[in-house]
Every structure is written in C-alpha cells, then in structure tokens.
Amino acid sequence: MKIIEVIPISRGIGRETLSYFTGEEIKPGAIVSVPLRSKTISGLVVTVRDVSDMKSAIKTAPYAIKKIDKLTHHDFLSTEFIESVVEAGRRSAATTGSILNALIPKAILEQAEKKTTLQATLADSAHLHEEFVLQAGFEERAGQYKSLIRESFARKQSVFVCTPSIQDARKIHEALSKGIENYSILLHSGMPQGALLKAWQAALENTHPLLIIGTGKFLCLPRKDINLLIIEKENAKGYKTMHRPFLDIRTFAEIFAKKSKIKIVYGDMLLRIETLWRHESGECQEIISPSYRLRMQNTNEQIVDMKPYSPSHGREFQILSDELIETIKKSIEKKERIVIFTVRRGLAPLTLCGDCGTIVECNTCHAPTSLHSNTVEGEKQFFFLCHRCGERRSAEEHCKNCDSWKLVMLGIGIQGLEKELQEKFPDTPLFKIDSDTTPTDKKVQAVIKKFMSEPGSILIGTEMMVSYLEPVEHTAVVSIDALFSLPDFRIHERLIYTLLQLRQVAQKSFILQTRAVEEKIFDHSLRSNILEFFRDEIQERQTYNYPPFSVLIKVSLHGRKDTVQTEMEKIKEFLKPYELSLFPAFVKNADGQFSMHGVMKIPRKKWIDEELLGKLRALPPQFTVAVDPESLL
Numbered sequence: 001m002k003i004i005e006v007i008p009i010s011r012g013i014g015r016e017t018l019s020y021f022t023g024e025e026i027k028p029g030a031i032v033s034v035p036l037r038s039k040t041i042s043g044l045v046v047t048v049r050d051v052s053d054m055k056s057a058i059k060t061a062p063y064a065i066k067k068i069d070k071l072t073h074h075d076f077l078s079t080e081f082i083e084s085v086v087e088a089g090r091r092s093a094a095t096t097g098s099i100l101n102a103l104i105p106k107a108i109l110e111q112a113e114k115k116t117t118l119q120a121t122l123a124d125s126a127h128l129h130e131e132f133v134l135q136a137g138f139e140e141r142a143g144q145y146k147s148l149i150r151e152s153f154a155r156k157q158s159v160f161v162c163t164p165s166i167q168d169a170r171k172i173h174e175a176l177s178k179g180i181e182n183y184s185i186l187l188h189s190g191m192p193q194g195a196l197l198k199a200w201q202a203a204l205e206n207t208h209p210l211l212i213i214g215t216g217k218f219l220c221l222p223r224k225d226i227n228l229l230i231i232e233k234e235n236a237k238g239y240k241t242m243h244r245p246f247l248d249i250r251t252f253a254e255i256f257a258k259k260s261k262i263k264i265v266y267g268d269m270l271l272r273i274e275t276l277w278r279h280e281s282g283e284c285q286e287i288i289s290p291s292y293r294l295r296m297q298n299t300n301e302q303i304v305d306m307k308p309y310s311p312s313h314g315r316e317f318q319i320l321s322d323e324l325i326e327t328i329k330k331s332i333e334k335k336e337r338i339v340i341f342t343v344r345r346g347l348a349p350l351t352l353c354g355d356c357g358t359i360v361e362c363n364t365c366h367a368p369t370s371l372h373s374n375t376v377e378g379e380k381q382f383f384f385l386c387h388r389c390g391e392r393r394s395a396e397e398h399c400k401n402c403d404s405w406k407l408v409m410l411g412i413g414i415q416g417l418e419k420e421l422q423e424k425f426p427d428t429p430l431f432k433i434d435s436d437t438t439p440t441d442k443k444v445q446a447v448i449k450k451f452m453s454e455p456g457s458i459l460i461g462t463e464m465m466v467s468y469l470e471p472v473e474h475t476a477v478v479s480i481d482a483l484f485s486l487p488d489f490r491i492h493e494r495l496i497y498t499l500l501q502l503r504q505v506a507q508k509s510f511i512l513q514t515r516a517v518e519e520k521i522f523d524h525s526l527r528s529n530i531l532e533f534f535r536d537e538i539q540e541r542q543t544y545n546y547p548p549f550s551v552l553i554k555v556s557l558h559g560r561k562d563t564v565q566t567e568m569e570k571i572k573e574f575l576k577p578y579e580l581s582l583f584p585a586f587v588k589n590a591d592g593q594f595s596m597h598g599v600m601k602i603p604r605k606k607w608i609d610e611e612l613l614g615k616l617r618a619l620p621p622q623f624t625v626a627v628d629p630e631s632l633l
Contacts, residue, residue: 001051002026003065006034006043008097009104011244012621016095017046021067029082031109034068042109044082044100077104078222084256090608091255093553093616093625094245102247105217107193108200129258133279134267135290135530137504141232141267142175144287148228148265149176153183153209157227161213162253164238166190166441167467172232173213180211187214187221190441216249219256227262229253234266234275235497236467237630246626269294269504270497270530273490273537274548292531294500300509301526305517307357319420324476324511328421328458332428335455336473341502342417342462343482351384352515353399354406359481359515362386363393368484368516417460417478429454433461433468444468466501475506478513488631489546492521496533499525547628551607554629555580557622558595568596571623575600578612599632 004026005017013036020034030045085103089096134144145161152159161176163169166188177184185203187196203212203221212221216239219229231239231253239249250266257264265287266275278284304321320328324340331338351360351369359368362384369384369391382395398405414434421430431451438444448468451459459465459472469475483495503510503525514522524533542549555571557564572580578600585595602609607627616625 003049003051004032004045005047005049006032006045007095007100008034008036009042009044009100009109011098011101013095013097016097016617018043019065021051021065029077029079031077035066043097044077076222077220078224078260080259081220081222081256084252084259087255087259088247088252089245090613091251092245092247092627093613094247095617098245099247099252102241102245103217103252104220105189105196107189107196108220111193111197128263129261130263131254131257131278131284132263132265132287133271133275133284133290134265134287135269135271135276135292136267136288137269137291137294137296138175140291140295141269142172145172145176145230145232145267148230148287149180149211152228153180155227156209156225158210158212158223158225159228159230160219160221160226161211161230161232162216162219162249163213163232164215164236164249165467166215167444168233168236168238169213169215171467176211176213183208184211184213187212187218189215189217216252219249219253226260229257229262229264231264231266232268233467234268235270235272235493236268237494240630244624246624246629248628269500270493273493273534273541276534277538277548292529292534294504294528294530296503296528297507299503299506301503302509302511303517303522303526304511304513306513306515310353310355310357319417319478320424321511321513324478324513325424327474327476327509327511328425331458331474332425332456334473336508337451337455338458338474338476339465339469339472339502339505340417340421340458340460340476340478341465341498342414342460342477342479351407353402353404355404356399356402357515358399358401360384360399360407362391364391368481414460414462421458421460425458429457431457431459433459433465435462435464438464463498466498469501469505471505471507473506473508474510475502476511476513477502480512481514481516484516484519489541489544490630492533492537496521496525496530500528503528545601547604549604550601551604552628552632553600553602553612553616554626554632555598555616555619556585556595556624556626558585558593559622561594564594564596568598571619572598575612575615578602578609578615597632 002022004020004022006020007017018034018036026032026045026048028045028048032043032045033040034043085099086096089099092099134141136144149159161172163172169186169188173184173186183206185199187199187203191199200221203210203223209225210223212223212226231250234250241247253264266284271290275284276290279286279290302323304323306321309315309318309321328338352358362369364386369386383392384395385392395407399407414432418430418432431447433444433447438447444464445468448470451457452470477499480495480498483491488494499512512522512526520536521533523529541547546552557568568582572582580598580600582596582598585597602612619625
C-alpha cells in the first residue's frame with residue numbers, strides 16, 4: 001500500500017497538497033483523478049511513499065486519509081515542466097495547483113491517455129540556455145524567425161512559438177508555415193476539440209522536427225526535441241491572466257527555458273521596458289541590433305490639435321476633426337477602408353477647461369488628472385487625482401491658462417463616435433468591434449471579414465480590435481488622451497505600443513487627434529523613436545522605483561467598507577516587517593462593494609523572499625495577491 005501526495009490542479013483550493021492511499025503502482029509526475037469532497041478533480045503526483053515508512057505520521061495526521069481503490073492516471077508532463085510550475089507558483093505567490101490549472105488545457109487533461117513521451121533523436125545532445133531579444137517590425141521578425149527555424153530543423157530540433165492570443169497564433173502560423181505545412185502544428189483553445197486533440201497527437205507522434213505554434217497553455221507539450229522557444233508579441237497584455245493566480249505566461253516561459261536548458265527569444269515591434277532594460281544590462285543577447293526606429297509604410301501622418309474645437313474658439317465640442325472628416329469623405333469616394341480607434345467605454349475621463357480646452361495636469365509629473373469625489377462627514381468633496389504619481393489636490397481651482405472656472409469632464413466613448421459617424425455618413429457601411437458588440441473571437445473575425453469585403457466602409461473599435469487588423473488604406477485615433485489617467489504606471493508603454501500597431505497597418509494615412517499635442521509620447525510614436533521613449537521611461541521608473549527596479553506586490557480585499565478597512569489593517573500588521581501601503585480603490589467593483597489595496601515594493605534581486613512568500617500564501621482566500629500587477633489603483 002502506498003501514500004501519494006497530490007497537487008490539486010484547480011483554483012480555490014487552499015491546500016498545496018492532498019494525500020491518498022492507493023494499492024496501485026504509480027510514479028511522481030503522473031496526472032491522476034482523485035476525489036475531493038463531492039467531486040472528482042485532477043491532480044499531479046509529487047511523492048509516492050510506502051505506508052510502512054509513514055505509520056507515525058499517519059497516526060498524528062489532523063485529518064483522515066482517503067483510500068482510492070482504482071486510480072485513473074496518465075503520464076505526459078515533463079520533469080522540467082513540473083519544476084517550472086513549482087517555481088512559477090513561488091514567483092506568483094500562488095499555489096502550484098492554480099498554476100497547473102492555468103497552464104494545462106482542459107481538453108488535453110480530460111482526454112490524454114497514458115503514452116510514452118516522445119524521445120527525439122538530436123543531432124547535438126548538448127542543450128544550452130540563452131536569452132535573446134528581437135525588436136523589429138512584423139515582416140522583419142518573421143524573416144528572422146524563418147532563419148532560426150531552418151537552423152533548428154537542420155539540427156533535427158523543433159521550435160515552439162508562443163503567442164498571447166488565438167488571433168496572434170493564426171497570424172504567425174500563416175506567416176511561418178509556408179513551405180513546411182506538413183511539419184507545422186497550430187494549437188489554441190479556439191479549435192474544435194476533435195481538431196485540437198488530433199493536432200496535439202500529431203505533435204507528439206511526428207518524429208520529424210516540427211514548428212509548433214500555440215498559446216501559453218500548450219507549453220506543456222512534452223516534446224524533448226524542442227530547443228528554441230519564441231515569445232512572439234512579448235509586450236502584449238494577453239500573456240497576463242486576469243484572474244487568480246494572476247500568472248504571467250512570459251515569466252513561466254523564462255523559467256521553463258532555463259529548466260529545460262533551451263534558447264528563448266523575446267520578439268515584438270516594441271519589447272517591454274523590463275526586457276529592453278535586461279538587454280541593456282547584458283542579461284539578454286540580440287538576434288540583430290534592436291530597431292529603435294521602426295520602418296513604417298510611407299504614409300501621410302498628422303497630429304490634429306483638438307483644443308480649437310471648444311466654445312472659446314466659437315465652436316461646439318465635436319468628436320471628429322475637420323481633417324478626419326475630409327479623410328473619411330475621400331476614403332468613401334475612392335472605395336478605400338478606414339479604421340478608427342477610440343478608448344473603451346466607461347474609461348475615467350479627462351478634466352479640461354470648457355473655454356480654452358487646456359487639460360488639467362498634475363503639478364508634480366504633469367500627467368493629465370481625473371476628477372474624483374468622496375464623502376467626508378456627510379459632505380461631498382471633489383478632488384483631482386494623478387494616476388501616475390498619486391498627487392491629490394482640491395478641485396476648487398480655476399484654469400491655469402485662462403483663469404476660467406468652467407472645468408469639465410470629457411471622455412469620448414465608442415457609442416458617441418458611432419452616433420456621430422451615422423449622422424455624418426448615413427449611407428456608409430459602419431462596423432464596430434468592442435467587448436459589448438463582439439465579445440467572442442468568432443464574432444470579431446466575422447466583423448473583420450465583412451469589413452474587408454466592403455470597399456468604402458468604416459470600422460470603429462477599441463483595443464480588442466487591434467490584433468485582428470489587416471493592412472488598410474487609412475487609420476485614425478479619435479480619442480486616446482483619457483488613457484493618461486488610467487491607474488497604470490505602464491500607461492505610456494501601452495499607449496505607444498497601441499499607436500505603433502495602428503500606424504503599422506496604415507498604407508496611406510494615419511491621423512491622431514489629441515488635446516495634448518505637447519506630450520512627447522505622440523512625437524515618439526509618429527517618428528517611431530523608441531530609443532528616446534525608452535530613455536525617458538526607464539528614468540521615470542527608476543525615480544519612482546517601479547519595475548524593472550522592483551517587484552510590485554498588491555494585496556486586495558473587497559466587501560463592506562468597515563470590515564475591509566479593519567481586515568486590511570490586520571494584514572498590514574501581519575506582513576511586518578514588510579511595509580504595505582494601504583489605499584482605497586478609486587474604481588468600484590462590478591458589485592458595487594468597497595475595495596481596498598495594499599502595495600509593497602520589493603527590490604528585484606530580493607524576490608523571492610521566503611519569509612514574505614510564506615506569509616502571502618498563508619493569507620485567507622478572500623484576499624487576492626498579484627505579483628507585478630497591471631495596475632496599482
């Protein structure tokens with residue numbers, strides 16, 4: 001009789017491991033189906049011991065150990081993958097089981113049978129871990145990837161290209177698989193289950209070197225001949241899971257490459273600031289010299305100052321500038337297509353002067369502020385808040401440019417844009433992509449297909465549209481200023497990344513409307529001046545001790561206000577000597593409950609801190625912990 005220790009592959013299970021009796025022969029690393037309360041879950045076997053060796057431990061155990069008469073199990077995870085999952089759980093301050101749940105596709109877990117892991121014959125059995133960066137436009141990146149794939153195939157080695165989304169997987173597969181279609185495998189959750197399992201099996205059984213392209217969940221594929229891992233579109237937000245365990249797939253991929261002793265390449269048109277800093281510091285090599293001034297189509301580019309569209313200039317506020325209206329008219333006449341980008345619905349608006357159009361800025365870092373309110377002793381008070389540096393001041397002030405008292409909130413949502421376009425161009429086909437209209441990948445694809453089949457049409461959309469775009473004659477940004485007020489220290493990086501992608505698909509013209517023409521980020525975007533942007537951004541992050549100079553850890557709780565405040569104070573005390581800075585959230589939860597956050601900054605080289613990790617993992621389940629969160633407020 002054996003006692004097996006199992007890591008549950010599931011979220012929401014507080015314990016790291018579960019123990020069971022079994023009479024069957026089983027090895028560590030096997031995936032098993034085990035009972036838990038009233039259901040059956042999957043788990044990873046980490047230890048197998050004889051009962052005779054654990055008699056005293058069994059007698060003193062605070063719980064009864066269940067016996068499993070028949071154990072369903074299969075072996076397909078590599079040792080390196082399991083070790084990487086454990087390390088990623090530690091980096092993310094999450095349970096190993098929740099990381100496994102985020103990294104193994106449900107269809108594969110349910111359907112996998114016991115099979116022998118493919119042992120590919122390598123021309124050179126020596127593995128060498130190296131990290132590379134590749135910052136270039138899409139066409140140039142694809143060309144470099146093809147060269148790397150040819151070199152790997154010549155050495156009888158396979159390549160895995162990891163992407164942040166289903167659409168990105170399709171796009172890079174189309175670009176890289178030409179000429180090697182029989183040796184290219186595409187894996188993503190949008191595939192029908194039958195096709196997915198067939199592709200998975202082909203990836204396991206084909207003895208020829210393969211090009212495997214898939215999203216992060218398919219890194220569990222146990223091919224021993226993979227010797228190159230490419231992280232395509234490394235800067236994309238899609239690599240970060242939005243729910244527990246808040247795993248960053250890029251972090252896992254980095255760990256996995258080290259454990260497997262394989263090469264890893266980070267590729268994008270604009271790499272993350274953290275990755276560029278690692279390259280500057282000598283931690284990453286380069287495939288080619290990073291392109292700090294990207295090659296773009298020879299398009300007509302212009303920034304339109306929207307300040308004149310205000311009452312002080314004798315005009316009412318309007319969403320579309322004269323320049324953009326003229327471009328749309330010509331596009332329709334010539335049967336060309338135009339894509340118009342705007343920020344998402346419900347974004348915190350800007351505050352500006354209703355007379356002269358001047359944006360209200362932070363006194364410390366000069367970022368645009370947002371108007372907020374709170375209630376103190378029954379009286380409502382208004383204040384301006386900077387979401388970049390946190391400066392807060394009373395809203396009882398006049399415009400610093402013209403001394404007007406008429407300060408108003410302003411935000412252009414996609415609904416307002418749609419209405420104005422329908423009024424001005426009622427006979428023009430108008431398509432829309434946002435989370436309300438096109439919530440699924442299938443619906444987005446359908447809209448893109450219709451738009452591309454209709455010359456002289458208009459497509460409007462939010463950020464979710466960008467990765468689906470194909471080359472079109474014209475692109476425009478009607479509203480992006482409000483992004484400056486997002487509670488995200490990465491907002492400049494996100495903004496320039498979005499603008500560069502929109503410019504890249506424009507073949508004839510690109511128009512950027514803004515009330516903040518003096519912002520350097522717009523000049524950097526239009527001139528593709530990534531080097532100056534990087535220097536400005538890294539200096540600011542060093543000043544405020546943001547990543548890559550620290551690791552941010554955010555602890556959050558929501559519920560009744562008095563309860564939340566009391567519990568967060570207790571957690572602050574519990575986490576000492578580590579300093580947790582507490583503050584209320586400025587955006588309510590969907591259920592309207594009060595939320596509070598606590599943030600700590602840990603020196604980069606001191607994470608993982610074992611004492612702090614133990615405390616974070618010991619927090620009750622109602623608290624959420626996010627390491628390197630997307631936003632702080």
